[in-house]
Amino acid sequence: MMKITVIAVGKLKEKFLRDGCDEYLKRLGAFSKVNIVEIGEERCSDNPSNAEIEAVKDKEGKRIASKISKGSFVVPMCIEGEQMSREAFSKKIESITLGGFREITFIIGGSFGLSDEVKSLGNLRLSFGKLTLPHQLMRVIL
Numbered sequence: 001m002m003k004i005t006v007i008a009v010g011k012l013k014e015k016f017l018r019d020g021c022d023e024y025l026k027r028l029g030a031f032s033k034v035n036i037v038e039i040g041e042e043r044c045s046d047n048p049s050n051a052e053i054e055a056v057k058d059k060e061g062k063r064i065a066s067k068i069s070k071g072s073f074v075v076p077m078c079i080e081g082e083q084m085s086r087e088a089f090s091k092k093i094e095s096i097t098l099g100g101f102r103e104i105t106f107i108i109g110g111s112f113g114l115s116d117e118v119k120s121l122g123n124l125r126l127s128f129g130k131l132t133l134p135h136q137l138m139r140v141i142l
Contacts, residue, residue: 002032002093003103007067008139009060009110010041020140036139039063041110053112061115064107072103074122076114077142079132081125092124108138 012018021036028034040063042056068074073096084092096104106126107118119125128141 002097003035004028004032005035005037005069005072005103005105006108006139006142007037007039007064007105008108009039009064009135011038012136012139014136017136017140024140037067039067054115056110057112057115058117060110061118064109064114064118065121068105068107068121069103071101072105073099073101073124074105074107075124075126076107076109076119076122077127077138078109078114078119078125079127079130081127083127083129106142108135108142110135 012021025034025036039060042059044052044056048056093104107114107122109115109118128138133141
């Protein structure tokens with residue numbers, strides 16, 4: 001059985017988001033073991049500079065990188081990633097499994113996205129479209 005890990009920055013605060021994730025985790029349980037790893041979100045000023053934003057992404061990125069299992073197929077979710085249809089995504093998951101990987105790790109960044117370090121760890125950068133979505137909602141969609 002394929003193991004799927006989702007490393008996400010921040011906790012789901014709203015009940016409707018938690019309920020949505022719980023429902024889909026229950027459905028996926030018949031096909032794979034899904035593990036959610038939440039990484040603490042870095043705080044910054046209300047109007048952060050570019051340097052402050054990069055520092056936040058770097059700190060979050062180091063914590064994310066420390067949670068990635070060795071030998072896992074790593075998929076950072078980022079806007080510049082590859083876009084694919086549902087069918088192509090399903091075939092990609094199948095080919096990853098047939099390629100000898102027993103775990104897939106999806107990574108969802110925080111409010112400012114992912115650090116370049118985390119993106120560089122990916123075997124596949126994935127995007128669900130050019131529309132930037134709140135990172136908490138992205139967990140439900142994934």
